[in-house]
Amino acid sequence: MILDTIVYGDTILDLLWIAVRIIITVLIAKVVAINIKRSLKDRMDRDRLEITTKVVYYTIIIIAVLLIVSDLGIDLSGLLVAGGVVGIVIGFASQSIVGNLISGIFLMFERPIKIGDQLRVDDISGFVEDIHIVSTIVRTYNGLYVRIPNEKVFTGIITNYVTNIARRFEYVVGIRYSDDADQAVEIIEDLIDEQPFALKNPSPQVFVDNLGDNSVNLHVRIWAPATEWYTLKMELLWKIKKTLEENGIEIPFPQRVVGFADELRKREVGDAEP
16 A cells, blocks of 8 residues: 555656656747747848747757657657557548648748738738748738638638739729810829839829720829838829819719600600691
């Protein structure tokens, strides 16, 4: 009985010691990761730094776990064989998780997206907040956080709005047929020239695109930095409208000619009388 109590007490102490070592390992890994992030934050871009710190963090934990297992006298070769069998079983049971894991690794190496990028994956659009090994976190434009499995990100169609330094936006501005189209084009070109974020190269374009049912349609194409294009797009359209109206050029309303049957009959009768 006393021997059983001693063995049981030793087992409890061993488990406590293992728990303490694991906690210490996690703390050390976090401290090392934080120090790496602080020392390299001015020398590496954000996404590379995140990947580096995660690799260092998990490497320290894996090495510590292997050392703890070795100290316990567990044969690692047998563990590897058993782990291989268990891995096969788990692999069949969790193919999606494995797919997300592999996709996450490919995303980190291929780097089609970075933290802070604006993107669209299928019907989800927003800012990339974090790229984990299994999933990607996106903050949508209305403030929602969406977790997207990396397999969906890697195999889906990714639209990255900010990878290219410049982005083009367009307007279609309709004016009346009675207005001077050349004057309208000149006014719009002057407004574009006044905008500091409207790029000169590629140069903006303002031209008569088509003759509509109710208006002469001017097509406006402008290039701007990818980080500023949306603000410029919102502000410039209103300035174009106001300036055109100040110069007597109006955007016409749709017009329809409606005929009434009674009036047509009266006209026909009137025309028929001698």
